[in-house]
Amino acid sequence: MTQAVETVHVALPGRAYDIRIGPGLLARAGAEIGPLLARPRVAILTDETVAALHLDALRAGLAASGIDEAPALALPPGEATKGWPQFSRAVEWLIEQKVERRDMVVALGGGVIGDLAGFAAAVLRRGVRFVQVPTTLLAQVDSSVGGKTGINSPLGKNLIGAFHQPSLVLADTGVLQTLAPRDFLAGYGEVVKYGLLGDAAFFDWLEANGPALAAGDMAARIHAVRRSCEMKAAIVERDETEQGDRALLNLGHTFCHALEAATGYSDRLLHGEGVAIGCALAFELSARMGLCSQEDPSRVRAHLAAMGMKKDLADIPGALPEADALIDLMAQDKKVQDGRVRFILARGIGRAFVTSDIDAALLRSMLADALATRRP
Known part of the structure; x- marks a missing residue:
């Protein structure tokens, strides 16, 4: 057809x-x-x-x-x-x-x-x-x-x-x-992001249809691209130059950009892989701050794992900086406002929000814990 x-x-x-x-x-x-x-x-x-x-x-x-x-x-x-x-x-x-x-x-x-x-x-x-x-x-x-x-x-x-x-x-x-499987799945990291930031029903759909989509189901691919574009278009229409809502599209990106800088913008970590890991970290931080349930980051990681994707710092090959150095890299992010890093956190799947009110000690301990899981 x-x-x-x-x-x-x-x-x-x-x-x-x-x-x-x-x-x-x-x-x-x-x-x-x-x-x-x-x-x-x-x-x-x-x-x-x-x-x-x-x-x-x-x-x-x-x-x-x-x-x-x-x-x-x-x-x-x-x-x-x-x-x-x-x-x-x-x-x-x-x-x-x-x-x-x-x-x-x-x-x-x-x-x-x-x-x-x-x-x-x-x-x-x-x-x-x-x-x-x-x-x-x-x-x-x-x-x-x-x-x-x-x-x-x-x-x-x-x-x-x-x-x-x-x-x-x-x-x-x-x-x-024509995409290599790794490149396709890296792009899928951005697709997952849309469900996580503002459409829990879309994330449900991805959990059910993600494997078929990755395997080449054209109808599923069209639906995923269309829904992602619909969500982005709606946010861009409200906030073209990222004064407010558009920052939601950066869910996972504050962590991602720091990790990309730490890996030298190389093929050790593709952008979409960094977004996927960043989304998992954003939900982990949200859970540790009491904003969402502990089940939410587990569900995010479970879906990424089911798709064969990177989901943790442990999945990035090679050396990474310590927690404080990663936090310093986050401070160079273009979303810094009045000297404070803006994070996109979540009150649940599909319920992301923008904040600069971060518990720095929790952030540091979370990154230290994630780094500790890496093989020496």
């Missing part, structure tokens, strides 16, 4: 756009993007891995609707690309391609390419339009939606960037079958 393409609308005044979700969207790219173009031309930013898998299909989809001019720059894959050197290379290349303000940049890739290309579009000629074509589960459910763009600093993740909404998101769920 052919799966229909589904649409989630992001209703931002003057910057509204659609997220299109379903298989076969690369083949329809020209029909989807064409109506937005002033001339039949786009410039594509991608990475070498994604280009080998999907660039020809995207170009064929564009050409089918008469968009024959589609130059592409393929950057090196990996988180290390998300810094000044490759960002400068991308911007200068777009200038060489004579990309004008009414033109369209297409970001074909995962979160690294989406974030970098979006930021390049934001600063080029003080802002050109761009389309997100996310090729990973993580990018489809999270980083491609909401207009957060940016690159990393050596001092921390995503500290340099801009809010710049895409004109369209094309989430082709068919391309997910």
